Amino acid sequence: MSSDEKATNKRTIFIFITAFMLPVILAKIALDNNWFNQAATNKGELIQPALDMGTLQVKSVDPKWKLLYVLPEKCTESCKNALYSIAQVHSALGKERNRAETLVLAFAGSDTEQLALANEQAEYRVVNTNEETLKQVFKDTDIQGIFIADTLNNIILRYPVYDNKEDAILHSRDMLFDIRKVLKLSRIG
Template sequence: MSNTKKKNNKSMVLIFVAVFLLPVILAKLALDNGWFNQAATNKGALIQPPLDMSSLQTSEQEPKWKLVYVLPAECDKRCENALYSILQVWSALGKHSDRAEAVVISHLASQPEKLAELKENSKARIIETSEQNIKKIFKNSDTEGVFIADTLNNVILKYPLQADTEQAVLDSRDILSDLRKVLKLSRIG
């Protein structure tokens, strides 16, 4: 009778250990071997490696998350939608809007009328720089889009421009969603 009891105790201990160790071992194997698709929740295109725009930062500026748009030579409907989007997303942040800012980067070829209008009526910060500096920052890649930059001035996400106003509003929701996530996770800015 005691042999049966010892066997039952041993089997209970083995079952107990297996219940707790087996999930840990399987999780480790799944992570190491890539057995599942690691989901990304960001809606924008992740820029790898991040682009460094610290050359546009002045020393007196406090670190903030940035909604960035590079003003083109001709401001068409896509440009208008992008400008509207970054300002609306910034406003929609509500109590967190002090942790972020809308930034428009202009250069000598940027449309002067639109630039003057932005300086007069916009809550966006205007940064004037050279086309060479923009090319250096964006490494000669496409500057058409709305970008999110972190508090260290690393451009990390890109969103496409839309000519259709309704689609631009939908894309603005994606930008807002991603910006809220990074603000929630960030302790800086």
């Protein structure tokens, strides 16, 4: 073998190795620096780590996914829109609606008028608790929002509430998208 052939062979091997190693190195750098969206398809805010709502003593005969809302002391338009949204999302689940339930968490200071209305309506399940338990469950998370909890009582997603009814309806589609996705992927509930 001549020196030209050896140089060509070395160059070919170098190009071959570079062609396979360069994408791996670039992918590693991209992952380390968070240069792209890491395949997140959920529309709500992912809560990490998930919040354990086991202390709320939410008992069900069958494990169900939960759409939950904490009823505030004064139920403003955003509160009414949130209650409307979770009821509409639950209805929109169609044949899958028996795998999910809507929970309204109420404490001693919750708006009594809205609490009475929620108790009268069959689409809501009202769970009474106290402020200390709510603080224990939600820790540093803002409770002003709509949440999705899994069948093991872990709160995993949060959605903002809106004062404008059109915005609330528009963004309830995000909630519907996520709950349909988890119901499709989950064999439980």
